[in-house]
Amino acid sequence: MYSDLLHALPDVFAWTNFAAVVIGVIAGIVVGAMPGLSATMAISVLVPFTFGLEPLVALGLMAGIYNGAMYGGAIPAVLLRIPGTPAAVATTFDGYPMAQKGEGGFALQVAVVSSSIGGIASAFALMLLAPPLSKVTLLFGPSEVFWVAVFGLASIIFLLGGNPIKGLISACFGVFVSVIGSDPIYGNDRFTFGQLEMLDGINIVILLVGLYALPPVIDLLETPLKTDGVNSSKLGTEPIWKALPRMNYWKTWLRGSFLGIWIGILPGAGGSMAAFMSYNEARRTSKHPETWGEGEPEGVAAAEVANNADTASALIPALTLGIPGTAVAAVMLGGLLVHGLQPGPMLFRDNPDIVFGFMWQFLFGAILLVLLGGSLATNSFARLLNLPRPLLGSVIIVLMLIGVYSIHGRMFDVYLMLGFGAIGWVMDRLKFPLPPVVLGLILGGFAEENLRLALRIGRGDPLVLFQNTTSLILVALTVAVVVGPTLKKRFIDSRKKA
Amino acid sequence: MKTPLTALALVLTATAAFAEYPEKPVEIVVGYSAGGGTDVMARTVAQFLEQELSDGASVVVRNMPGAGGQIGFTEVSEAAPDGYTLGTFNLPAALALTKDRAADYDVDSFTYLANFVEDPNTITVAATSRFQTLAELLDAAEADPGAITLGLSSLGGNDHFAANMMQDASGAEFTLVPFKGASNARTAIMGGHVAAGTMTLGQTSNFPDELRVLAVLANERSPFRPDVPTAKELGYDVQMSSLRGIVAPAGLDEATTDQLRAALSAVNENPDFQAMMAEQGNPIAFMVGDDFAETASNQDDIAARIWAETPWK
Numbered sequence: 001m002y003s004d005l006l007h008a009l010p011d012v013f014a015w016t017n018f019a020a021v022v023i024g025v026i027a028g029i030v031v032g033a034m035p036g037l038s039a040t041m042a043i044s045v046l047v048p049f050t051f052g053l054e055p056l057v058a059l060g061l062m063a064g065i066y067n068g069a070m071y072g073g074a075i076p077a078v079l080l081r082i083p084g085t086p087a088a089v090a091t092t093f094d095g096y097p098m099a100q101k102g103e104g105g106f107a108l109q110v111a112v113v114s115s116s117i118g119g120i121a122s123a124f125a126l127m128l129l130a131p132p133l134s135k136v137t138l139l140f141g142p143s144e145v146f147w148v149a150v151f152g153l154a155s156i157i158f159l160l161g162g163n164p165i166k167g168l169i170s171a172c173f174g175v176f177v178s179v180i181g182s183d184p185i186y187g188n189d190r191f192t193f194g195q196l197e198m199l200d201g202i203n204i205v206i207l208l209v210g211l212y213a214l215p216p217v218i219d220l221l222e223t224p225l226k227t228d229g230v231n232s233s234k235l236g237t238e239p240i241w242k243a244l245p246r247m248n249y250w251k252t253w254l255r256g257s258f259l260g261i262w263i264g265i266l267p268g269a270g271g272s273m274a275a276f277m278s279y280n281e282a283r284r285t286s287k288h289p290e291t292w293g294e295g296e297p298e299g300v301a302a303a304e305v306a307n308n309a310d311t312a313s314a315l316i317p318a319l320t321l322g323i324p325g326t327a328v329a330a331v332m333l334g335g336l337l338v339h340g341l342q343p344g345p346m347l348f349r350d351n352p353d354i355v356f357g358f359m360w361q362f363l364f365g366a367i368l369l370v371l372l373g374g375s376l377a378t379n380s381f382a383r384l385l386n387l388p389r390p391l392l393g394s395v396i397i398v399l400m401l402i403g404v405y406s407i408h409g410r411m412f413d414v415y416l417m418l419g420f421g422a423i424g425w426v427m428d429r430l431k432f433p434l435p436p437v438v439l440g441l442i443l444g445g446f447a448e449e450n451l452r453l454a455l456r457i458g459r460g461d462p463l464v465l466f467q468n469t470t471s472l473i474l475v476a477l478t479v480a481v482v483v484g485p486t487l488k489k490r491f492i493d494s495r496k497k498a
Numbered sequence: 499m500k501t502p503l504t505a506l507a508l509v510l511t512a513t514a515a516f517a518e519y520p521e522k523p524v525e526i527v528v529g530y531s532a533g534g535g536t537d538v539m540a541r542t543v544a545q546f547l548e549q550e551l552s553d554g555a556s557v558v559v560r561n562m563p564g565a566g567g568q569i570g571f572t573e574v575s576e577a578a579p580d581g582y583t584l585g586t587f588n589l590p591a592a593l594a595l596t597k598d599r600a601a602d603y604d605v606d607s608f609t610y611l612a613n614f615v616e617d618p619n620t621i622t623v624a625a626t627s628r629f630q631t632l633a634e635l636l637d638a639a640e641a642d643p644g645a646i647t648l649g650l651s652s653l654g655g656n657d658h659f660a661a662n663m664m665q666d667a668s669g670a671e672f673t674l675v676p677f678k679g680a681s682n683a684r685t686a687i688m689g690g691h692v693a694a695g696t697m698t699l700g701q702t703s704n705f706p707d708e709l710r711v712l713a714v715l716a717n718e719r720s721p722f723r724p725d726v727p728t729a730k731e732l733g734y735d736v737q738m739s740s741l742r743g744i745v746a747p748a749g750l751d752e753a754t755t756d757q758l759r760a761a762l763s764a765v766n767e768n769p770d771f772q773a774m775m776a777e778q779g780n781p782i783a784f785m786v787g788d789d790f791a792e793t794a795s796n797q798d799d800i801a802a803r804i805w806a807e808t809p810w811k
Contacts, residue, residue, distance in 0.1 A: 047532040048559065051541050141691030185676055186653060186811035187566075187598065194600075196572075199565040267682070321688070322681030322704075334533015338541070340777040343681070344704025408564060449678065456675050457647050457692060 004348075005127060008356035012364070017056040021361050024064015025368045031065065032072020033381050035082045035213040035396055036403025038205050039069030043331045045406070047338060055339040059358040060365075062332050067365035069328075070271060070308045071115035071373050075381045078107045078300070080220075082213045082396070086204055086442070087271030087307035089212070089435050090279045094292065094299030101295050109243045112373040114253060114301040118308030119366025121257035122264065126312035127359045130348075133265050133313070134320035140266055142453035143465045147474035148266055149447035152273045154481045155280055156439045167436050170427070174440015175447075177202050184449035185456070197412040204327070206413050207441055209400050210420025215428040217400075220393040240374045249301040252282045256302050260309025263325075265316050270326035271307040272438060278306030308369075312362045319343055319355065519581055519754055523556040526744065527577075527585040529570020529592075531563040538778055539615060539742050540586045543762070546771045550761040566652075568595055575603035579749040581758065584611070589741040590797040594654045597805040605798040609750040610791040612762040613743030614775070616783030617698035618716035619660035621729070624687050625710050627694070632712040632732050635694055639670035648672035649683035649695035653810040654801075657683075660696045660715055660738035662804050667734040684709070698740050699723060700779050715739070722781065741783070741797075743790055759786050 011017060031042040042065050050058030073088030078095035091111065098107040125133065140148070153175075157167040180191045181201030192198040256278035263274040282302035283292045292299050314325030315332065322343035324330035333343060341351055348355055384392060404417045427434060451465075458464025465471060524547075528540045537559065544557040551557070562570040571592050574585030587608065596604050621632055629635040639646040650657035653676045661674055672694075677683040680697045687695045688708050699720055702709050713729040714720055715738045729736045744762060746755070765771055766784045775782055785793060 044532060048537075048541070048561070051545075138685065138689035141686055141689055182565075184678060188811050189599070196565045196569055199568075267685075317685075321685045323685050331531075331533065334531065334537075337533050337535065337538055337778075340538075340774075340779070342704045342779050345707065346704040409562075453675055453677065456673060459644060459673055 002128075004352040005356045005359070008353045009360060011056060011353055012060075012357045012360040014056070016054065017060050017357070017361070018364070020057045020060030021064045021365050022368060022372070024061040024066075025068040025365050025372050026064075027061075028065035028068020028070075029072035029075075029369075029373055030068075032069030032084045032088075033075040034399045034403070035076050035080075035084055036205075036209045036400040038073075038085045038403070039066055040327045040331055041205065041403065041407060042069065043328060043335065047331065047335045050335055051338055055341070055354050056357050056361070058335060058339065059354070060361045062335050063358060063361040064365045064368070066311050066328055066332070067115075067119050067308065067362065067369055068373070070119070070311055071112055071304065071369055073307075074111040074115070074300070074304055075108065078104055078111065079381070079384065080216055080396075082216050083208065085271075086208050086438060087275055087310075088303075089208075089272055089438055090275040090303035090307075091300055093279065093303070094294070094296045095303075097293070097295035098297065098300065103295065103297075106243060106246070106297065107300050109240050109374060110247055110249075110297045110300045111304045112370055113240075113244065113247055114249070114256070114304035115308040115373070116366050116369040117253050118257050118260055118305035119311060119369060120363060122261055122309045122312035123359065123363035123366055125261045126316055126362060127356070130316045130320060131345075133316050137265050137267065137317045137321060137323070139470050142450040142457060143467070144470045144474065145267060146447055146450040146454055146465065147471055147478065149443040149450065151474050151478045151481065152277075152443045153436075153439060153447070154478050156276055156436050158482055158485060163431075163433075166432050170432050170434065171436035171440040173423075174437035174442075175444030176440075177207060177437070178441045178444030178448070184445070185452050195412070197408075197410060201445065202416065202441065203407055203413070204438070204441055205407060206404055206417045207420050208438060209404055210417040210422075211424035211427075211434055211437060213396060213400050214418070214421025215425045217393045217396050218425055220389045220396075223389065240370070247297070247301070249298050249305075251285075252278075252298055252302045253305050255281055256305035257309040260306035261313040263306075264310030264313030265325060267317060267323050267325060270314065270442065271310050272442060274306040274310045275303040276435065276439065278302045308366065312359070312366075315362075319347060320345065518552065519757060520551055520555050522582060523558050524551070524581065525583050526557060526559050527570050527574050527583060528559055528561050529563065529567030529573075529586065529588075530561065532559075532561050535778075535780070536567075536586050536588060536742055537561060539775075539780060540744075542771065542774050542778070543614065543744060543765060546765040546768055547761055550764045551757075566595055567591060568599075568601060572602050574745065575607035575747055577747050579609065579747040579751070581746065581750060581754040584744055584746050584758075587613075587743050587745040587794075589613075589656075589743070589794060590659060590738075590801050591655050591740075593794065593798045594659070594801040594805075597801050598654050598809070598811055605795055607748050608745040608794075609748055609755055610787065610794055611744045611746055611755070611758050612766070612787070613741055613785040613790045613793065614766065614782060615742040615780045616739050617700040617741075617781050618714050618720060618737070618739040619656055619696050620699050620702055620714050620726070621660075621664065621694060621696055621712045622684075622687060622702055623694045623710050623712060624690060625708050626690070627710060629694065629712065630710075632727075632729065632734075635712060636668045636670045639672055640668070643671035644673045646670075646672050646694060647675050647692040649675050649677055649686045649692035651680040651683055651697070652676050652678065656698070656738050656740045657696050658810065659800060659804055660736070662808065663736045663738060663800075664696070664715070664729070664734065667729075667736050699726075700781060703779060720781065741793065742780075743785070762786065 031037045073085030074091045076082040076084045077088040077091040081092050081096040083089045095107045259278045260274040279302045314329040318324040318329045526540050528537050540559045548557045577583035680701045686692045711726045715736050
């Protein structure tokens with residue numbers, strides 16, 4: 001297998017194939033940076049056009065876009081508190097406060113270096129460990145995936161933010177949105193009001209754009225005369241090699257890469273969960289957790305390393321089993337099918353040059369990110385903040401409308417997005433946390449579907465959920481997340497008394 | 499007011515009929531997103547159909563995903579029958595969904611042009627399974643009704659019908675576990691989370707060392723897996739498959755229908771087309787015109803019967 005890996009290398013350096021990766025990375029950063037446009041969308045638009053392209057050109061474009069967009073999402077997350085992609089939500093926590101303190105440039109540099117490291121780690125996992133890691137995926141049946149989803153939801157609610165009750169309410173709203181559409185087993189319509197457009201449920205991008213992009217835009221337009229020119233001139237655009245020595249986040253990078261790769265190979269959870277978990281863990285183990293959320297660069301590093309670390313690893317179950325780990329990987333699988341590349345072990349035997357070439361392209365995409373991403377972000381996108389606020393707000397609104405419309409090509413989604421925007425604005429004002437809504441939608445659907453599948457397998461007996469080691473480990477982790485913080489607090493209190 | 503409009507419409511139709519078809523791009527509506535099996539078939543057919551229709555003809559694919567293909571099927575059924583809107587048609591899915599929910603079309607809403615792909619269902623277990631033959635599996639399912647879990651992709655499709663018909667033919671009783679999509683079902687089989695499953699032969703083909711195909715639910719053995727017996731040989735007369743073809747709205751005039759059927763037949767005969775389809779793992783079962791229409795009506799009856807006997811929602 002490893003000789004196949006080397007054998008595939010020369011093709012990757014054919015100039016068209018390499019140019020495809022470069023163009024893909026740039027396009028990905030741009031797409032990711034625009035609120036409303038996501039990697040999933042960009043790649044689905046691209047797939048039909050790749051029909052006439054050479055496989056490695058098409059796949060190189062896709063690998064580049066995926067890597068680029070996972071970082072690009074950080075740009076508006078840092079500068080405007082609008083995550084450009086679902087996976088960039090956790091980047092807003094510390095990235096935006098940094099920008100407000102005039103450290104936006106450094107935040108973007110931390111983001112690009114961390115993204116690149118996560119991407120490189122993930123590409124290595126894909127290249128060297130795909131077959132053994134796909135065995136791990138096989139361990140996760142319906143009951144295990146159910147517990148992964150419960151664990152993810154529990155960590156988000158109890159670990160993020162100060163108010164678990166508000167977090168719980170937000171998460172419930174997200175889970176409610178996940179219920180809309182036809183139910184996963186029988187296909188009964190739920191809350192669709194007879195609309196065919198709602199039968200497939202609510203697309204995550206529609207919710208994200210409405211919830212996250214509209215409130216900041218309303219803020220922008222509320223105070224039209226003020227500009228952020230002061231902030232952006234203080235972006236701190238020192239060259240990246242001067243900024244590098246200030247980044248000493250090896251533990252966070254290592255942990256985030258591991259978490260990202262791990263979550264990527266599990267069906268369904270994806271980049272946003274990886275970024276949240278990595279952020280949580282990094283904060284929990286930090287020596288000064290009180291600075292987190294106020295502009296701690298390590299928070300940006302934690303989120304960005306993890307959301308890139310799941311890119312290539314999400315392709316492991318996609319390529320070996322045909323089950324994509326993320327929505328983007330699902331679209332990329334479509335791109336492979338266009339070229340007659342069917343997932344499965346035979347893919348590695350029949351088309352080694354293409355599959356391993358694709359893996360190399362992931363690696364080079366991740367490396368190119370540092371070279372292309374740093375200057376592109378700080379030199380062009382950061383200048384956006386110099387735009388007059390009404391203009392900036394209008395540009396974002398147009399992008400939101402285009403992005404949401406182009407998901408399925410229908411106005412219905414745009415109205416939905418505006419509705420979520422109104423809800424998001426109210427939640428924002430009432431200080432309800434928004435991340436649990438996003439995770440509630442992503443994980444709620446998974447939890448329900450897999451719970452019901454597991455119960456069917458167990459013929460209605462709930463004990464089926466506790467029948468094997470993997471499930472029990474996940475249950476223990478969930479319990480630890482829920483009661484852990486309270487116990488720790490009591491422990492510290494009792495020691496103070498004593 | 500009405501008469502001049504009708505007259506105008508007549509004149510326009512007449513002009514259209516006299517002009518050389520196609521004089522503008524022909525659209526193939528696909529009810530699924532780009533990159534799926536149906537989409538890839540549509541794009542392959544489109545590429546060859548362009549050459550067959552006339553010099554400079556243009557055939558474009560438009561994806562209208564949603565509601566399990568229903569949005570796309572509805573779009574085709576409601577389009578003007580002028581030969582410029584065609585659509586991909588998936589059997590039995592397209593007609594099965596008219597049974598279990600409100601749909602704006604039925605089996606008579608289409609002009610059946612040609613079917614290209616037929617992928618037969620299988621009964622499959624993991625390579626490590628204790629079941630070596632179909633008989634062993636069915637015996638176990640009969641001995642303890644419901645104890646054998648059978649993974650499949652969503653209810654109301656070919657997998658579900660295959661499982662249902664297999665149960666009827668054998669008297670065995672499975673616990674059906676409908677996953678989202680065949681690859682999830684396949685992964686659950688390989689991971690040992692369900693005891694067995696049904697999916698099409700094409701969906702098993704890239705996992706020769708991981709899966710054991712016990713039987714194929716077709717009249718004859720597949721040329722792709724001549725070693726796998728048919729259920730019929732084993733004593734259970736069950737046939738179920740997933741079909742993909744091209745349809746037009748009902749009421750397409752005869753000349754255009756004939757022209758399109760001839761062009762699609764020519765596409766099928768093109769060795770380059772056959773090679774591309776084989777590369778994509780698409781087993782071709784070409785049916786044109788009335789044969790295709792008859793198959794559709796047959797599938798419609800099966801769906802109606804299963805829906806009447808054991809409604810799935």
